[in-house]
Amino acid sequence: MSPALSHEADPAGADWADRRADARRNHERIVAAAVEVFAERGLEATVPEVAARAGVGKATVYRSYPTKADLVEAVARHRITWLIERVDAAARQPDAFEALRSLLIDIAERLASDRFLVEVLPHDQRWNGQTRSTEQFAGLVAAAVEQGRLRPDATLQDIRVLVGGYSRVLLDLGIRDPAQWRRYAALALDALRT
Incomplete structure (x- = not known):
């Protein structure tokens, strides 16, 4: 529900x-x-x-x-609102890397059960444009870099590409098991660790 x-x-x-x-x-x-x-x-x-x-x-x-x-716009607004609220909560956490890990796991779990979000997220300007939430997300990545937990060249774009890649493939393969999605979220983040 x-x-x-x-x-x-x-x-x-x-x-x-x-x-x-x-x-x-x-x-x-x-x-x-x-x-x-x-x-x-x-x-x-x-x-x-x-x-x-x-x-x-x-x-x-x-x-x-x-x-x-x-x-579609009404549903997209509902879904993006959830994501923006989740980024806002993560941005307030003191340990940027753990906040980022938790955020990516939450996003993966939502994507596992929401084909629409997988299809719409890469194109939605509320998420991809210059917005407060994208600045917060980029700030979270930058803070994790500054804390020495992510490699120095890691960016929000890297996260988007990695998440978008595994999301599209898992969707195309028909994999809806949240455990699989969480696994790939963790692998994506591990690829950017120092």
């Missing part, structure tokens, strides 16, 4: 606060269903699949999200 959704996680959330209670419930069911269906099927998921999982008709989904792209 997906984590609770907030209005922050849904671009249309604020607009729904003033709607009828049944319309709000339908909207929440649609977003929760979309998160689940896209996690299972990735971008191949369809609006009819989301509608069926939510227990509503396609027209109800299209009233909230006129196109599949709008629905």
